[in-house]
Amino acid sequence: MSFIDYFRANKTNSASVAKERLQIIVAHERGKRNQPDYLPAMQQEIIDVIKKYVAIDDEQVHVTLENTDNCSVFELNVTLPG
Amino acid sequence: MAKIIVVTSGKGGVGKTTTSAAIGTGLALKGNKTVIIDFDVGLRNLDLIMGCERRVVYDFVNVLNNEANLTQTLIKDKRVENLFVLPASQTRDKDALTLEGVEKVLNELSETFDFIICDSPAGIEKGAQMALYFADEAIVVTNPEVSSVRDSDRILGILQSKSKRAEQGSEPVKEHLLLTRYNPARVEEGEMLSVTDVEEILAIPLMGVIPESEAVLKASNQGEPVIHNQDADAGKAYSDAVDRLLGETVEFRFLTAPKKGILKRLIGA
Ligand SMILES: Nc1ncnc2c1ncn2[C@@H]1O[C@H](COP(=O)(O)OP(=O)(O)OP(=O)(O)O)[C@@H](O)[C@H]1O
Ligand SMILES: [Mg+2]
Numbered sequence: 001m002s003f004i005d006y007f008r009a010n011k012t013n014s015a016s017v018a019k020e021r022l023q024i025i026v027a028h029e030r031g032k033r034n035q036p037d038y039l040p041a042m043q044q045e046i047i048d049v050i051k052k053y054v055a056i057d058d059e060q061v062h063v064t065l066e067n068t069d070n071c072s073v074f075e076l077n078v079t080l081p082g
Numbered sequence: 083m084a085k086i087i088v089v090t091s092g093k094g095g096v097g098k099t100t101t102s103a104a105i106g107t108g109l110a111l112k113g114n115k116t117v118i119i120d121f122d123v124g125l126r127n128l129d130l131i132m133g134c135e136r137r138v139v140y141d142f143v144n145v146l147n148n149e150a151n152l153t154q155t156l157i158k159d160k161r162v163e164n165l166f167v168l169p170a171s172q173t174r175d176k177d178a179l180t181l182e183g184v185e186k187v188l189n190e191l192s193e194t195f196d197f198i199i200c201d202s203p204a205g206i207e208k209g210a211q212m213a214l215y216f217a218d219e220a221i222v223v224t225n226p227e228v229s230s231v232r233d234s235d236r237i238l239g240i241l242q243s244k245s246k247r248a249e250q251g252s253e254p255v256k257e258h259l260l261l262t263r264y265n266p267a268r269v270e271e272g273e274m275l276s277v278t279d280v281e282e283i284l285a286i287p288l289m290g291v292i293p294e295s296e297a298v299l300k301a302s303n304q305g306e307p308v309i310h311n312q313d314a315d316a317g318k319a320y321s322d323a324v325d326r327l328l329g330e331t332v333e334f335r336f337l338t339a340p341k342k343g344i345l346k347r348l349i350g351a
Contacts, residue, residue, distance in 0.1 A: 016272065022283050024281060030239070
């Protein structure tokens, strides 16, 4: 590394920021596109059922779907008001 | 049986038409009977890039509607033997295309051509899906820039779920990454995503890197696909890409910036 390159390397490297952001968003979007079509509707219906009993916001509900080789794990997390 | 190759990107203006013209011409120069189809119905542009805009009589939609046959509609290239253009309609919109109609035309072309290149419109909606539906292979044109890379990934998702091959569960569409408008100097400055960055994110085989080049604008001004300009790096890089598409192993060129002199290096210019 030359003398000048040393200072260059310390400059904020916008390409590496771009790469990091892309890796995150692309992974997120790939996960979403592999999920079944019925998932958003099912999620909404479950939330509606919970709402019949407890007052919650949609943001208090977190849904994840993890795919492993031979099965999928559907996880629903609801933060109930204390 | 022709090989059907779609040139696609999701994002607009990244170089699909430039690439369709260059790759189609390159395949024909190598002796393959090739037709390039403009799927950008309503926004015809391939004719200008190919330099045949004044010879358009009928178009793709006329053929679909049986208002003209393929022999009347195909435009024979003036420079290259075995090269033809099927122009898009200027006056109709993308709804004029139907899968059944497109399939019929592709089947007919398949009987006599070796390669069918489909120049896709921008976007991920109907027009782009129509262009990629029957593809055997896909050239995903990408610029080293965040929104282009993200859109390329989305179009890959569509190739893997909404193409005919995906729907029928047959062998998947063969994907090729073509990185265009690459500026090695800016990559070395850390201002632009590198080839390896984009390869890592999209994870599909690289078929070419086309440098950002003034020769491309000049070529479009003259209506002469840039691959004819073998003095320009962009022309040579497209030739390499054609060779790789045909299965050859070709070393990558133009990935590094020309070396600067010692004085420029010291002052950091
Ligand atoms: N390697 C390159 N160097 C410099 N300019 C380029 C390069 N490739 C493409 N361009 C320029 O980028 C612009 C868009 O190119 P082109 O029309 O091929 O893109 P496109 O993807 O077909 O666009 P659209 O989505 O509108 O159909 C043109 O002005 C073209 O000259
Ligand atoms: Mg175009």
